[in-house]
Amino acid sequence: MKIQNKLTSLFAITLLVLFASCEDSDDPQPQDDQLAVPSTYEFTRNGESSVDYSGQTARLNMLAELKSYIATSHEGATLDEQKLLNMFANENDPFEDATLNASTKQLENKTFVADVEFFKDILSSAATVSVDAGDAAEGQGGLIARSPDNKILVDEKGWEYTQLIEKGLMGATFLHQIYNSYLTDAKIGNDVENEELSEGKNYTAMEHHWDEAFGYWGVNPEFDTEGDNQFWGKYTYGRESYLGSATALKDAFLKGRTAIVNKDYDERDAQRDIIYEQFEITAAATAIHYINESITDLNNADQGNLFHHLSEGYGFVLALKYSPYKQISTAEIEVILEEDFGTDGDFWTVTVEGLNKAKSTLVATYPSLKDIADEL
Secondary structure (H helix, E strand, C coil): CHHHHHHHHHHHHHHHHHHHHHHHCCCCCCCCCCCCCCCCCCCEECCEECCCCHHHHHHHHHHHHHHHHHHHHHHCCCCCHHHHHHHHHCCCCCCCCHHHHHCCCCCHHHCCHHHHHHHHHHHHHHHHHHCCCCECECCECEEEEEECCEEEEECCCCCEHHHHHHHHHHHHHHHHHHHHHHCCHHHHCCCCCCCCCCCCCCCCHHHHHHHHHHHHHCCCCCCCCCCCCCCHHHHHHHCHHHHCHHHHHHHHHHHHHHHHHCCCHHHHHHHHHHHHHHHHHHHHHHHHHHHHHHHHHHHCCCHHHHHHHHHHHHHHHHHHHHCCCCCCCHHHHHHHHHHHCCHHHCHHHCCHHHHHHHHHHHHHHCHHHHHHCCCC
16 A cells, blocks of 8 residues: 555655646647648548639639630631620530530629620620731721731721630639638628538538638639749739749638638638738739730831730739729829720820830839839
């Protein structure tokens, strides 16, 4: 009995020493299991992927097909108006990719509502102008040469249809959905389900909505710069050496999704703010890039390339309006598009002075671009 009492006392003393040692130690103590931030956009649950943004991938591919179809007019093809509108709304099996026709997805119902008719009018106009298209002239749509072997179809203002549709919908559909749908409190706020899995799925509603925002970025989940990057994915990597936006977006999307898994909602919100900021600065910087290109074209009296580059710049300036937290005002955007890019946006009337004014507005609004504005 004495031996047992001594052993019990020794055991108790040992426990006290160990406990005191742990309290005094500077080493971190084990925490609840927390997911570490991965290096690729791969998240799993029970050994299976918990990521799905197939609807977003479908819409990216729809826009790619729509642009390619419009571009056939550059070789003299006549565009079918109903086919163009069907591709926008995904009706009557308009796509060559049968999986797109079979999907329930479309571009039209995800486009900023106030601009839907604007884009439908552009599509209808493209079909009209493509019929026996002659040479474009001021006030008259048609074909204009960028080089001896490369013509583009433009409207009466010089707007290139392929670029206005592609760059325009990058903002009005893809950015609009990121900004005003999937990253809003209605989709990822604290009241959105993040405990129970969606019925029949391997993700929570909050996880899924964040993934859908990621899907509209258009990058491959491995973040391979040589991989299949579309639309905003292409342009964020294209500005990476100047802005670092692709890296900033990658880190923000990964950290935000990880924070959702870890139920760290302050971190989620901090990363959401970064995403808004980085898409906006990319759009502004890319607009300046095309303004620079357009100034060079004007100085070289290169009308075809001028209209091509102005159409791209117009689309990126337009994209700035969709962020609810944009730094630039709606009035400033309207002045750039309706005055600086030509009277009522008529590219035939654009001047170097007007383009420099637009550039100055953008640089003043985004001062981080000041030192690189001429290099973009």
